[in-house]
Amino acid sequence: MTGMLTRWRPLAGFGLAALVLFGLAPAVLSDFRLNLLGKFLCFAIVAVGIGLAWGRGGMLTLGQGVFFGLGAYMMAMHLKIADAELKGNDVPDFMQIAGIGELPGYWTPFTSPFVTILAILVVPALVAFVLGLGVFKRRVKGAYFAILSQALAAAFAILLVGQQSIGGSNGLNRFRTFFGFNLNDPANKRMLFFIAAGVLLLVVALTRQLMYSRYGELLVAVRDQEERVRFLGYDPANIKVVAYVVAAFFAGIAGALFVPIVGIISPADVGIVPSIAFLIGVAIGGRATLLGPVLGAIGVAWAQSTLSENFPSGWIYAQGLLFIVVVGFFPAGVAGLIELIRRRKPRADAPRDETPDALPELEVAR
Structure with missing residues (x-):
């Protein structure tokens, strides 16, 4: 009976999350x-990748804004080209203002929706693969890797x-269509929300499979005893590269979805400050858990939006x-704190005078 409950618990969790995202949120929230x-x-999609690379792999990734920006700018370039074609122009509106009369060569591939989607899926992961091999094969880690990524x-x-x-x-802004759909239509904006929600659930499911494999x-x-792993015949660099590439893959997709939802992408959205903001949400939620980064990223972003409306200069x-x-007193984040409270609570069927010999340690990235 216990094994059956353990087996069905993840499916029940995904079902509950789907009910909240696809049913409750659209019903109670305004457009x-x-x-x-x-x-x-x-942001939560980016956070899931950071949780895998940092929480499980010990890689403090302070440069996820790069991969987020790559996916965002490629999507934005395609949307601007599509808007220009609808108006019968050869170049997007901002190029006309700047006096650019011909579409630059590196813009040309993004006239195709298929090439754009393929590039969003491949380019961030490919860049992370090349960077990861160059960094991890040389055994760069810890603070040096964090500084390099920043x-x-x-x-x-x-x-x-x-x-x-x-x-x-x-940056790029004022997008009017998304693969033929009018972005000013509230129904299409809801469609974008549902796409983001579906992608988030898929990303969490994929990450769960990786974590428990x-x-x-x-x-x-590798995070805890890298030299022992090397002694056993595995190359820690290859293991790290996979996590780094997966995190970049998630960030690129998140950036591509961010553009039509928000309506703008600029250098301010992909630099050091956004990269650190991604990390803060993961740390607060609980970097070594599956759902901690998701809840932390959403919670911090929601608090920033809500509190900054009333206290613009105080939120930072x-x-x-x-x-x-959180880092100083609750290194496992909110999720780790909840788990600690749950484990400290005595079981109902245990004898009153029975006390555990030792409290199991929380799995925290070192």
């Missing part, structure tokens, strides 16, 4: 709040600012304080 929640779901995010944002052919510091065990082993300080408190 504006539902669209805002769709934006937060994009520098990469800063360089990417600076590069975008200097490129007027992709909007410069203003043989590979997931190896990833945790509250966010920093919350991050310090």
Whole structure:
């Protein structure tokens, strides 16, 4: 009976999440709040990948904004081309203002919806694969890897600012259609929310399979005892690269969904600050758990949106304080704190004078 409950518990959890996202949220939230929640779901997709790479693999990824930005800008380029074609123009509107009369060569592939989707799925993962091999094969880890990934995010944002052919510091905005659907139609905006919700559930399901597979065990082993894993005949670099690529793959998809939902992408959305914001949500939710990064990312983003409406200048300080408190006193995050309380609670069928010899340690990334 216990085994059956254990087997069906994940399916029940996914069913409950689907009911909340596809039934309850559209019923109780206004169109504006539902669209805002769709934006937060994009952040949650990024957070799931960070939870896998950082929480399970011990890789402090401070540069996820790069992969998020790659997916976002590729989607934005296609949407701007599609809008220009509807008006009968050769180039998007911002290029006309800037005096660019011909579509740049690197924009041309994104005239095709198929090529755009394929690039969104492949390019961020391919970039992460190349970077991961170069970094992990040289045994770069810890603070050095974190600094390197953060520098990469800063360089990417600076590069975008200097490129007027992709909007410069203003970025790309004012999208009117999404693969032929009018973005001003509330029904289509709801469709985007449902797409984001479905992608999030798929991402969580895939990550769960990875976590509880043989590979997931190896990833945790590399995090805790990398030299022992190498002694057993495995290459820790290859194991790390897979997690890094999966996290980049998720971030690229999230960026592509972010663009039509929010309606803008700029260098400010892909630099150091957004990359750290992704990390804060994961840390607060619980980086070593499956659902902790999701709930943390949504909760922090929702709090930022709500509190910044009333305290515009105070939220950033509250966010920093919350991050310090969690990292300093609750390293397992909110999910780890809940698990600790649950394990401390005595079982109803246990004798009153029975006390456990030792409390099982929470699985926390070191």
